[in-house]
Amino acid sequence: xxxxxxxxxxxxFASTKLINSFSGKSGFMPASPLxxxxxxxxxxxxxxxxxxxxxxxxxxxxDLATVRGETSGYFYRIVxxxxxxxxxIVGIVQDGDLAGQRVVIESVLNCGTRAIEPMxxxxxxxDIQLCENITFGHIHPGLQIxxxxxxGGGWAEELWAHQSQIYPIPEGMGDEDAVMVEPTACGIxxxxxxxxxxxxxxxxxxxxxxxxxxxxxxxxxxxPKSITITAKYPIQQSAxxxxxxxxxxxxxxxxxxxxxxxxxxxxxxxxxxxxxLMEKLLGKGEKTRxxxxxxxxxxxxxxxxxxxxxxxxxxxTKGADVVIDCIGNASxxxxxxAAVKPGGKIVLAGMPGDVKVDLAPLWQREISLVGAYGxxxxxxxxxxxxxxxxxxxxxxxxGLGRLVSAKYxxxxxxxxIAHANNAGARESIKIVFSNE
Amino acid sequence: xxxxxxxxxxxxxxxxxxxxxxxxxxxxxxxxxxSRVIYPPEALPxxxxxxxxIAHALDNPIGxxxxxxxxLFAGMxxxxxxxxxxxxxxxMQSPDNRQLVIEEVLSRxxxxxxxxxxxxxxxxxxxxxxxxxxxxxxxxxxxDSFAPYGLLLQHDAEDPENIVKLGETDHGExxxxxxxxxxxxxxxxxxxxxxxxxxxxKSVATGLASYESIKFHHxxxxxxxxxxxxxxxxxxxxxxNWRMGRFIRENGPKIFQIETTLNTNTFPSQFRFLxxxxxxxxxxxxxxxxxxxxxxxxxxxxxxxxxxxxxxxxHAMTSVQAGEVEAVHELTLKNVFKQQLVTVEGxxxxxxxxxxxxxxxxxxxIMNPILVACLSLGYFFNMYKNRPVVRKDGVAIIFHTxxxxxxxxxxxxxxxxxxxxxSETNNPLEIEKNYEESFARDPWYIHLYRTxxxxxxxxPFYMWYWASHAMEHLSQVIIVGxxxxxxxxxxxxxxxxxxxxxxxxxxxxxxxxxxxxLHMPPLLxxxxx
Numbered sequence: 002x003x004x005x006x007x008x009x010x011x012x013x014f015a016s017t018k019l020i021n022s023f024s025g026k027s028g029f030m031p032a033s034p035l036x037x038x039x040x041x042x043x044x045x046x047x048x049x050x051x052x053x054x055x056x057x058x059x060x061x062x063x064d065l066a067t068v069r070g071e072t073s074g075y076f077y078r079i080v081x082x083x084x085x086x087x088x089x090i091v092g093i094v095q096d097g098d099l100a101g102q103r104v105v106i107e108s109v110l111n112c113g114t115r116a117i118e119p120m121x122x123x124x125x126x127x128d129i130q131l132c133e134n135i136t137f138g139h140i141h142p143g144l145q146i147x148x149x150x151x152x153g154g155g156w157a158e159e160l161w162a163h164q165s166q167i168y169p170i171p172e173g174m175g176d177e178d179a180v181m182v183e184p185t186a187c188g189i190x191x192x193x194x195x196x197x198x199x200x201x202x203x204x205x206x207x208x209x210x211x212x213x214x215x216x217x218x219x220x221x222x223x224x225p226k227s228i229t230i231t232a233k234y235p236i237q238q239s240a241x242x243x244x245x246x247x248x249x250x251x252x253x254x255x256x257x258x259x260x261x262x263x264x265x266x267x268x269x270x271x272x273x274x275x276x277x278l279m280e281k282l283l284g285k286g287e288k289t290r291x292x293x294x295x296x297x298x299x300x301x302x303x304x305x306x307x308x309x310x311x312x313x314x315x316x317x318t319k320g321a322d323v324v325i326d327c328i329g330n331a332s333x334x335x336x337x338x339a340a341v342k343p344g345g346k347i348v349l350a351g352m353p354g355d356v357k358v359d360l361a362p363l364w365q366r367e368i369s370l371v372g373a374y375g376x377x378x379x380x381x382x383x384x385x386x387x388x389x390x391x392x393x394x395x396x397x398x399x400g401l402g403r404l405v406s407a408k409y410x411x412x413x414x415x416x417x418i419a420h421a422n423n424a425g426a427r428e429s430i431k432i433v434f435s436n437e
Numbered sequence: 438x439x440x441x442x443x444x445x446x447x448x449x450x451x452x453x454x455x456x457x458x459x460x461x462x463x464x465x466x467x468x469x470x471x472s473r474v475i476y477p478p479e480a481l482p483x484x485x486x487x488x489x490x491i492a493h494a495l496d497n498p499i500g501x502x503x504x505x506x507x508x509l510f511a512g513m514x515x516x517x518x519x520x521x522x523x524x525x526x527x528x529m530q531s532p533d534n535r536q537l538v539i540e541e542v543l544s545r546x547x548x549x550x551x552x553x554x555x556x557x558x559x560x561x562x563x564x565x566x567x568x569x570x571x572x573x574x575x576x577x578x579x580x581d582s583f584a585p586y587g588l589l590l591q592h593d594a595e596d597p598e599n600i601v602k603l604g605e606t607d608h609g610e611x612x613x614x615x616x617x618x619x620x621x622x623x624x625x626x627x628x629x630x631x632x633x634x635x636x637x638x639k640s641v642a643t644g645l646a647s648y649e650s651i652k653f654h655h656x657x658x659x660x661x662x663x664x665x666x667x668x669x670x671x672x673x674x675x676x677x678n679w680r681m682g683r684f685i686r687e688n689g690p691k692i693f694q695i696e697t698t699l700n701t702n703t704f705p706s707q708f709r710f711l712x713x714x715x716x717x718x719x720x721x722x723x724x725x726x727x728x729x730x731x732x733x734x735x736x737x738x739x740x741x742x743x744x745x746x747x748x749x750x751x752h753a754m755t756s757v758q759a760g761e762v763e764a765v766h767e768l769t770l771k772n773v774f775k776q777q778l779v780t781v782e783g784x785x786x787x788x789x790x791x792x793x794x795x796x797x798x799x800x801x802x803i804m805n806p807i808l809v810a811c812l813s814l815g816y817f818f819n820m821y822k823n824r825p826v827v828r829k830d831g832v833a834i835i836f837h838t839x840x841x842x843x844x845x846x847x848x849x850x851x852x853x854x855x856x857x858x859x860s861e862t863n864n865p866l867e868i869e870k871n872y873e874e875s876f877a878r879d880p881w882y883i884h885l886y887r888t889x890x891x892x893x894x895x896x897p898f899y900m901w902y903w904a905s906h907a908m909e910h911l912s913q914v915i916i917v918g919x920x921x922x923x924x925x926x927x928x929x930x931x932x933x934x935x936x937x938x939x940x941x942x943x944x945x946x947x948x949x950x951x952x953x954x955l956h957m958p959p960l961l962x963x964x965x966x
Contacts, residue, residue, distance in 0.1 A: 254856045261853055266881045312849030312891055 003411050004157035005434075006038045007067060009082035035068045035086070037414055042159045046140050046151050047116060049164040052095040053106065057180040057408065057433045058155025059089030060421040062209065062329075063352045064147070068418055073354040080148040081141035087155025087434065088147030091170065091179035095159065099167065105182040106155075107166045107389045108146040109375045114163040115140055123377075127385060130190070130375035145375070156411065156434050168389055177402030180433055181214070185401055186376035186392035188214025191325050191350035192223060193380070193388075194373040201225040201322035202263050204255070204340050208232035208241050209424070210404060210431050211350055212327035217399045219325075220245040222381065222391070227262055229321070231255050234425035240404060252336070256314045259340045263319045270315030316362065320345060325373075331356040338362045348373045408435040440479035443779025443961055446714070448472040453715045455954060456726070457791030459918050460804060460838040461741035463730045464791075465715075466935050472952040473785065475826070476714055477961035480702040481776050483753030487534075491541045494695065494757045500764025505542065505693055508623050511550035516621040516690075517542055518559045518592075518645055519574070522566045523797035524629040525699055526958075528573065530749040534697040536576035538627045538757070542695075543579065555617055556583050558591040559626070559644030561651060562886070562893035563798070564847050565591045570801070590617070594647040594893065595883045602649075603688045606680040610653035614689060615645040621690050628696040630769050632820070633667045633777075633962060636696045637766035638682020639675065641689075646681075648877050648895060654678055657865045660902045661909055665819035667962060669770070682762060695759040696769040699752040700776055701959035708748075712959055738840070745794045746801050777962040781826060784965060786950035787942055788827035789935075790817045791836040793958055798892065798900070803844040806923045807851050807859075807900050809837050814914065815903030817955055824965040826953055830912040832942040834935070839919030839927075846890050850882045854897035855926060863928035865905040873898050912945045 042052070064086050066072045088108035094100055112124035115138025123131035136142040143149020146162060153160035170179045192215055197203055203225045205212050216230055229248040232238040241249045250258045260267050320342035326333045329351025335358055337347045343366040350373045363370060376388035396402065406429035409417035414434070421432040446452065454465035455474055468474065484490045495505040502508075509515065519535045522528075539556070546554055556579070558566055571589065572580040583589035592615050593599060599616040606612060618624050618641070626644075628636045643651055653659075654677035660666065662673035669675035685692070704711045708729065710722035718726070733741055756772040758765045796804060796812040804812070813835045818825065827833060843852045858872050873895060876882065882894025908914070914929040915938040924931035932938035942950065955961065 248857075250856070257853050258857055260881065261857060261875070261879065264880065266884060312845035312847075312852075312885055312889070 002040065002042060002158035004038050004040050004085045004153065005087070005411060005414055006036055006040070006083045006085050007034045008036065033068050033418075034070060035414070035418070037411065043151050043153055043161065046161055046163075050161045051097050051099055051164065051167060053090070053092040053104070053160050053162050054095050054158065055087065055090050055092040055155045055160065055434075055436050056103075056176050057091050057405075057435050057437075058087040059180050059184065059210075059431055059433045060417060061089055061184065062211065065418070065421055066352060066354070069422075071354060076148075079135050079142050079144050081143050081150040084143065084148050084150050085154035085157045085160065086147050087157065087160075088145045089180055089183040089433075090146070090155035090160070091176050091182070092155070092160075094167065102169055103179070104167045104169050105179050105389075105393070106146060106162045107168060107186070107376070108183060109377070110135060110140070110143055110145055110149060110152070112138070113165045127378035127387065129377045131377065156414070158411075158436060168393065170393065171397065174393075174397060175402050177405040178396050178400065179402075181396050181401040181404060181431065182389065182392045184210045184431075185214040185217070185396050186388045187211055187350065187373075188216075189218040189222070189379060189391050189395065190376040190388050191215045191327070191348055191373035192218035194371060195323045195325055195346060195348045197223040197225050197323055199223070199225055202227045202259070203229070204259060204321040204324045204337075205230040205246075205327060206252075206255075206324065206333045206337060207327035207351060208237035208249075209327065213237070213240055213244060213404060213430065214401065215325055215327055215350060216241060216246055217244050217395060217401060221395055221398065229255070229258055229262060234428070236428045236430060237425055240430060244399065255336060256317065256339055259321050260314055260317050263317065263321060263342065265317040265319035267314040268316040268318065269313055315339065317342075322346070323348065325350055327351045329353040331358050334358045338368060341366075341368055343367060345369070346371065404430045405433055406430050407432050408437070409433075410435060440481055443478040443777075444476045444714075445779065445781055446474040446476065448474060453718075455715055455956070456711070457789075457836045458793040458958075459791060459836045460840075461738065461745055461794045462733045462838065463726070464836070465726075466836075468789075468954060469952060472954065473781075474954045474956050475779055475781055475961060475963055476956045477701055477779065477959045478776060480700040480712075480753075480959070481755045483700060483702075483755060484757070487537050487754045487757070488541065490754070490757050491538050494759040495541060495545065498693070498760025499758055499768060500761025502693060502760035505625070505759065506545050506549060508691070508693060509546050509549035509551050511552075513551055513553065513622040514620065515546055515551050515554045515623050515625070516557060516618045517554065517625045517627060518557045518615075518618060518641070519627040520629050520635070520640075520644070521558045521560050521563050522570050522574075522800045523563060524635065525631045525750065525752055526795050526797065526800070527703070527748050527750040528800060529699070529752040531573065532576055533574045534629050534699070534754055535574045535627050536579060537754070538695050538697065539575060539579055542625055542627070554588065556589045557615060557618060557645070559640065560592045560594070561644050561646065562594055562648065562896050562899075564886070564890045564892045567890065592645055593887055595887050600647045603685060606684045608677070608680055610677060610681060611650045612642070612681045612684050612688075613647050613650045614641070614685065618645050619690055623693060624690045625693045625695065628694070628769075630696050630698050630773055632816070632960060633669065633770055633773050634672075634674075636694075636769055637669065637675065637678070638685075638762055639678040640694065641685060641692060642678045642681035648893065650681070652877075652895075655899045655902065657869050657902050657905050660905050663819075663906060665821050665825070665906070666903075667819045668822045686762070692762055693759065694762040694765045695757065696765050697754050698756045698769060698772040698776065700755045702751050702753055703959040705748065705751055738842075742794070742803065774962060777960055778822070778964050779961050781953070781963045781965045784824055784828040785826060785831065785953035786828060786946040787832045787834055787939075787952045788818070789834045789836070789952060789954040790957065792817070798896070799844070799847070802847045803842050805843045805848055805851055805855070806839050806841065806927055807855060807897050809835070809839050809916070809919075810904045810927055810929075811900035813837070813904075814907035814911075815900065817957060818904075818907040820955070820957070820960065820962050822962065822964040825910060826955065826963050826965055827911065829910055830945065832913045832915065832945050832950075833907070833911050834915045834917060834932075834938045834942065836917045837919055839916050839923050841920050841923040847892060848897070849885055849891050850876055850879070850894040851892070851897040854901075859926050859928070865901055865908065868898065868901060913942060915941055
């Protein structure tokens with residue numbers, strides 16, 4: 002069968018990363034570790050595993066990072082090579098009692114799928130994304146289908162999925178909607194991880210797939226006072242508007258917008274110590290005004306350096322209650338730190354790597370930074386519900402299949418990857434592989 | 438030789454290309470045969486001895502007022518308010534009218550033994566002036582006598598302890614005022630009346646008021662019913678200010694109004710070509726034009742701004758009148774019109790205008806896109822009496838670079854207005870309803886207005902309202918040579934060339950439209966009959 006596999010080829014990883022660092026993520030690198038192979042489906046991992054033929058399988062940001070060789074070294078011990086990418090999957094069960102069923106796959110691998118007894122505490126509770134055993138059990142390491150050599154992945158003609166990972170999709174749900182269930186589950190989990198309350202001002206960074214599904218989840222399930230989202234490209238802005246963002250801004254406009262929404266004062270952009278010293282030497286910004294209170298002028302003398310004298314916005318005195326970062330790079334994390342209020346919360350939903358960020362504001366403003374990976378269960382009202390079930394509902398309700406912009410056969414994987422790498426600029430959101 | 442009056446040129450085949458300002462640049466544009474160009478009157482002769490004329494005006498007031506000296510007495514509280522950096526344009530060469538007038542007022546105050554004197558720049562909701570700007574307007578002697586002692590103030594419309602509410606007009610309009618001015622035995626207001634909108638009751642009722650009062654006339658409804666706001670008898674803006682002014686006359690301090698007018702000698706001699714009619718350019722003018730245009734086109738934007746904003750205008754005083762507000766202003770208007778009025782027969786399908794680098798709200802600053810809209814559709818469009826130069830549903834073609842650029846110190850709320858408000862809607866009524874209050878009350882903008890040099894948070898709204906009459910009147914606004922994204926954000930059309938603009942206007946005004954060009958600056962006021 003045809004399969005898009007990633008091999009542990011250090012030369013390819015290194016050269017791809019190097020080339021990307023010079024050229025940006027403009028296209029598909031010839032030296033990419035992703036290769037189209039003609040392979041056999043791995044042996045059946047065990048009982049209760051089903052053979053699935055993918056119909057559509059999405060290209061996710063984490064897949065692209067892998068293909069570009071940008072993934073953090075952290076992941077190398079929790080995946081097993083060679084693996085077939087693809088964890089956003091709608092497919093048809095090929096064997097057993099479920100044969101012919103159209104299903105979506107909850108890709109996270111956990112104690113249940115690994116037949117580990119007793120289960121870890123997290124899996125026992127249904128928080129499968131926190132499974133402690135992703136490198137143990139009868140299958141090779143891998144945090145999800147799509148990163149484990151024994152299961153295969155969605156970017157192939159077939160793969161294996163455990164019975165517990167299989168969710169039949171409702172009658173009438175289209176394949177485009179179905180392939181959006183998995184990323185929507187990620188968005189829901191990010192939204193619920195934020196502890197959002199109804200009087201909160203929420204900011205979502207990024208309006209790619211995860212940003213938009215997070216937006217849909219925040220809007221539908223939590224409906225806070227305001228939702229601001231950064232959207233770089235017109236198609237992202239239109240999609241965010243349709244889903245129901247209150248404020249849509251370009252990334253460069255975010256802080257000014259949050260300042261207005263939260264009625265905050267602003268602090269000028271960070272100054273270097275030499276420039277502050279120079280200002281003092283030149284007397285700039287230190288000038289005080291006469292106390293003219295008795296005479297009808299300004300009532301109090303003010304230093305003009307205290308609060309953004311230049312009208313530029315570097316940081317805020319208040320800020321958003323919650324920032325959900327659906328990008329996960331140094332720039333977005335810094336922006337989240339600038340936009341969140343003291344004591345506020347940042348949820349890291351976009352997959353980060355090895356980044357350099359000034360954490361001084363996190364310390365000084367007692368900001369909480371939490372991760373939101375995958376999905377498991379969410380507390381909705383008084384009951385816990387599987388994130389995946391919520392995702393199926395949300396996708397249907399919001400028609401999120403409209404975010405699927407283009408389908409490619411596996412054979413055109415280079416074009417598909419190039420397209421996905423530049424989705425926004427090419428007026429696209431979600432790119433998927435198709436076996437139709 | 439006496440100065441020639443304003444003139445309407447009918448363009449024919451022999452007419453040379455016409456000078457257009459494009460912000461910090463210049464160009465010559467060939468207008469189609471049959472177009473009209475309205476030229477301002479030539480500069481009226483200046484008063485030979487301004488100090489003498491001022492003294493005469495103070496001693497011989499008009500209207501129901503005693504001479505200034507008779508209003509001054511020892512132990513009194515005297516406040517002298519004066520126009521801020523927005524006047525005149527460009528800033529005039531020293532001595533500024535304000536300096537000449539205030540020195541004369543102060544010498545009379547000293548002679549009368551008045552020792553409680555405070556000067557206040559009547560900022561309204563404009564930015565605070567820098568010390569250098571104040572020094573230039575008032576001269577060294579006045580500045581050094583008052584500023585070091587805290588006696589030279591800038592009106593702070595956001596200082597609740599220093600604003601007093603005088604009451605409400607019979608139309609329910611709040612009238613408030615700077616406390617020091619309100620509690621003075623005499624308030625002397627010193628004006629520079631560059632355009633007919635300036636002065637009169639507007640000086641005190643707006644210049645020394647707060648947002649709580651100003652909002653009653655600085656709004657969309659008022660501006661749409663001011664046709665035009667340069668013609669006070671047809672201006673709802675003025676009607677409201679006059680109601681407030683009369684209320685102040687009854688309930689506020691005694692006011693002694695001094696108004697001065699300027700001639701249209703706008704640019705220094707090296708830029709003489711800017712004030713001459715193109716077919717009269719001599720070799721020196723042509724060389725001067727080409728040198729200026731070339732050097733501007735080759736300079737960086739910062740260099741251009743630095744050079745142009747360093748220009749000090751040789752404006753000269755053409756009249757000074759003092760006394761009771763309304764009587765003074767009536768005479769002032771006559772003198773302004775004498776300098777600026779041009780009779781124009783009939784309206785046009787397309788009006789063209791080249792915007793200069795400077796307007797009232799970007800002195801020593803950047804003309805951002807909102808100010809482009811205000812200068813063109815607010816100021817230039819409204820420089821008419823009777824009827825607009827352009828017909829209803831006509832088209833305005835504006836030449837300006839319209840950079841997506843803002844001065845962060847002077848215009849912080851403009852940035853947010855442009856990014857956050859105009860990205861949602863261009864409709865002045867919607868903008869007023871949905872956004873004005875939150876910008877006006879924004880604590881950060883208030884902080885910057887009070888302690889830095891920022892225009893008040895609500896100011897960009899007023900700029901948009903200023904343009905609202907024109908937006909309603911015109912069917913299309915096209916900016917030639919502007920940044921397309923910025924122009925689009927304004928809700929206007931963008932064209933690369935005049936010919937492109939003409940093609941775009943064809944849908945609205947047909948294939949053979951009449952065209953009229955406003956040859957400003959120097960300023961002119963069109964009386965359209």
